[in-house]
Amino acid sequence: MSKPLIGINADYRQASNDSSAFTYVASGYYDAILKAGGLPVVIPPYDDEQDIADMLDRLDGVMLVGGADLDPRRDGWMLHPTVRLQNPRRESFDRCLMRLVAERRMPVFGVGSGMQLLNVSQGGNLMLHIPEDMPNALPHRDPLDPSHRHTLELAAGSIMDRVYGDGELRVNSMHHMAVDEVAPGFMVTARCPDGIIEAIESTQEDWFAFGTQFHPEAETASALDQRIFEEFMCGVHEMHSQVRLVA
Numbered sequence: 168m169s170k171p172l173i174g175i176n177a178d179y180r181q182a183s184n185d186s187s188a189f190t191y192v193a194s195g196y197y198d199a200i201l202k203a204g205g206l207p208v209v210i211p212p213y214d215d216e217q218d219i220a221d222m223l224d225r226l227d228g229v230m231l232v233g234g235a236d237l238d239p240r241r242d243g244w245m246l247h248p249t250v251r252l253q254n255p256r257r258e259s260f261d262r263c264l265m266r267l268v269a270e271r272r273m274p275v276f277g278v279g280s281g282m283q284l285l286n287v288s289q290g291g292n293l294m295l296h297i298p299e300d301m302p303n304a305l306p307h308r309d310p311l312d313p314s315h316r317h318t319l320e321l322a323a324g325s326i327m328d329r330v331y332g333d334g335e336l337r338v339n340s341m342h343h344m345a346v347d348e349v350a351p352g353f354m355v356t357a358r359c360p361d362g363i364i365e366a367i368e369s370t371q372e373d374w375f376a377f378g379t380q381f382h383p384e385a386e387t388a389s390a391l392d393q394r395i396f397e398e399f400m401c402g403v404h405e406m407h408s409q410v411r412l413v414a
């Protein structure tokens with residue numbers, strides 16, 4: 168297989184008095200995919216579902232990036248005063264992209280709000296504000312310290328276990344929401360010692376899908392965090408060869 172083509176969603180800012188509308192994404196996402204042997208392509212927020220489907224026909228996998236908060240009202244919950252909403256155009260695109268990726272069982276890696284979208288799209292739910300839902304939890308975001316970190320406890324045999332193995336592990340943390348109930352067909356593969364879920368992965372044979380709440384692409388990531396992207400690429404290659412065998 169030539170280098171897998173990996174679509175990456177992006178953030179979106181609408182026009183203001185002194186700025187045109189624009190799409191943007193942290194370079195860490197595409198640099199990490201390049202380093203792991205993939206070819207990243209940034210996907211702007213298409214409005215048409217058929218266009219999204221046509222784009223997915225050309226891709227081997229999808230990366231869902233982090234960002235501001237998913238709108239809980241789109242999942243039937245009340246808005247929370249601490250919620251800082253994503254741009255609605257971005258969120259509408261992301262939700263359609265996620266639905267089509269899931270229908271096709273395309274390899275997908277979600278980070279931050281990307282993991283949260285993966286979970287809610289498959290029937291899981293979210294804590295809307297950790298300090299309220301789990302008052303005894305450790306801090307999971309420090310606005311004054313972008314390199315705020317905490318340790319992780321890993322599930323044996325998971326992607327996270329393959330990447331990090333034994334020994335103390337500290338990851339960056341910049342979130343106030345968290346996965347609460349994991350979606351059917353997924354398992355928890357990493358938790359902060361306070362119990363907050365930090366990684367999930369599919370248990371379904373026909374779908375290579377996983378997510379991390381922490382940010383292995385960020386400038387604050389560790390060198391070992393890059394191995395997660397290598398695992399993602401391995402999974403994409405594996406799914407591609409399985410599809411070829413069936414075809």
Ligand SMILES: N[C@@H](CCC(=O)NCCCC(=O)O)C(=O)O
Nearest residue numbers: 233234235236279280342343344
């Ligand atoms: N907003 C969600 C998801 C956290 C996340 O993706 N953080 C990284 C980017 C932060 C940003 O761009 O504001 C949460 O807070 O749980």
